Amino acid sequence: MKILSPLSKTAEVKPLAVAGADEFYCGIVTVEWEKRFSFIASSNLRHDRVANFSSFDQLAEATKIASSLKKPVFCAFNAHFYSEKQMPLTLKQISQAIDAGISKVIVSDISLISLLKEQNIGIDIALSTANPAFNSESLAFFKEQGLQRIVLPRHLTVEEIAGLAPSAKALNLELEAFALNALCPFIDGLCTFQHVGKDPNFVSAQELACRMPFEVETISSQPKQKQLSAKSKACLWQNTLPDACGLCALPSFQKAGIHSLKIAGRGNSTEKKLADVKMLKQALSILSLPQKEFVQEMHRLFFKSFYQTCSSSKCYYPGEGLA
Template sequence: MPEMKIPELMAPAGNFAKMKTALHFGADAVYLGLKQFSLRSFAGNFTIEELEEALDYAHSLGNKVYVALNMMPVSADFKDLSVILPKLSNLKPDGVIVSDPGVVSLLRREAPELRLHLSTQASTLNSESVAFWGKSGIRRVVLARELSIEQIREISASSEIELEVFTHGALCISYSGRCFLSLYMSGRDANRGECAQSCRWQYRVLEETERDGEYFPIEEDSRGSYIFNSKDLCALPLLPELVSSGVNSLKIEGRMKSTHYVGITVDVYRRGLDILKERGESEFREAAPELVAELARVSNRGFTTNFLNGTPGQNEYSFEKCAVSNPYAFLGEVVEKYDGYLALNLKNPIRQGDSIELCDRGFLREKVAVKEILDNAGNVLDFGRSGEVIRLNGHFQTGVGGLARK
């Protein structure tokens, strides 16, 4: 029996620290944006100098880095884009994610050595479109989120270029994110990386002006109703089907999400893929509920498989609230470990008596009762503040790069 071919696991990298976390927890590749031209203007993003450092770091570990240039540009943007292209080309990223045909044309003309990936913003839904983009110089297509697994399988069977699909993270109410709701309501253009997430706002919709007296069929209370608010994509239970569909890369959304989200989500999907490869589908099915439960311990709006199992229904939306469930407070990252103690760079306060959990790659979880907190000089503290580096005494399995939460 031939060995199962496991797709690349790709994770978001909103900044350098999150990139390191993603790679530590098992991502094969990361995608990131520059300070300009990507669709996440409010992520930390990377300067050219930081990108060079990121590429050196990832490549030293045998991992890949893809750079997003998937903003929908206007004519004035091309001057700045032309300035940055020679620098980007010299750095040799593993791929550049684009969505606009004009950008594709520019890159093919001025930086032909760059490997081009087509963003999901292009809404590629069929094999004819994949073939068209392949002839246009695209090496990988990120398929539209509005496809079922069966449709993905059909496209894969006839595709001569690589395919990538989203498997986890926030979903947009619009077609592959091409939305003007944010621009109309807040002046922030989602197609230029500035989405205000107007779809998550609270609305009181009673009737359409053209249908006087005909009420919109939604349930609402005195607070209103969140009629556009999609749950988050979670394709973890469908990994066997996605792997067998023939796609080359599985992508996690979340360049603006926390380090905790990035690390745990990557860890869970890495664990699922490893179980599937090493132990088979039956044992994966047994492990899947525990893996999904762990995904629910990081920020989420509830989960849906979206279009992967067919057209989604009303259960795929959260009408009652837009708040993100975040069961754990992220305490920080393990930055040092020695025999007898480890050091945490705190992002939230910690006190004596707290019950915390340490998390590391390989689905390692350690419950710890905090009996004593020390500063770097060994002085005992009653509590540690955000921004401080503190020590916890004990013998731990979790190593440098691991995360702490409570």
């Protein structure tokens, strides 16, 4: 299984590749795009400068280094949808990204996918998790649209992913699954909260609607004690950080034939990205351990890397490792 690392700076390519990254993904929001549409309508799902390249020259430099290391770079144009006015600029920018050396474009908007297919762009198209494919019929539908890879939704169990794998194999589709960071409380493609903050340079997790503190009023005719307990659960995501891990699922992913393991966090610091790649690399190096021992090692690794113990709100695939 390949390690897919986030990338937002040219200088990150070499150290991340040396640490073990096999593939990179990135985004780009140019000055032109920002001027016309701002980060409110970002051209991809990251709404701040820190997570994005800002010019195709930067992107070309990054792909040149990656190419010299034989590592492909993918670029996300995965806004939920683009308007008729945005579409020509989006198509132009994808063409510029291809010229800059990317080898896959990650797309969500089905209209854009269809236009790219019509234009025969010459590189693979991956379906972003922002257009969730939860079932085998959807895999077949998206294959018919001309896709080569599916980034699976975060909100699937390992059993459900394993269930989709044979269909993907029959359709000759690569599957990519989340392995680290950014466990969204809501389904990416079905969440329309805007990821905006006070500073367009960096949107912090605490500014996201899903993690904000809300005053919660319970509407129920259930006994008071039950209502209190339910209310406590309804507040569960408030003021939390998106740290998350899915490493206990790696043996099941290997068995299912998952092609690529995604590390979320384009906006993270280079140090954090490096630590994540090393963590995943270490996990993959001991995949042959017996399941129980592997899970124990992953719990240790999580504690060492995230400075906290495993819990369900930090776990992508609770059935795999949590007691």
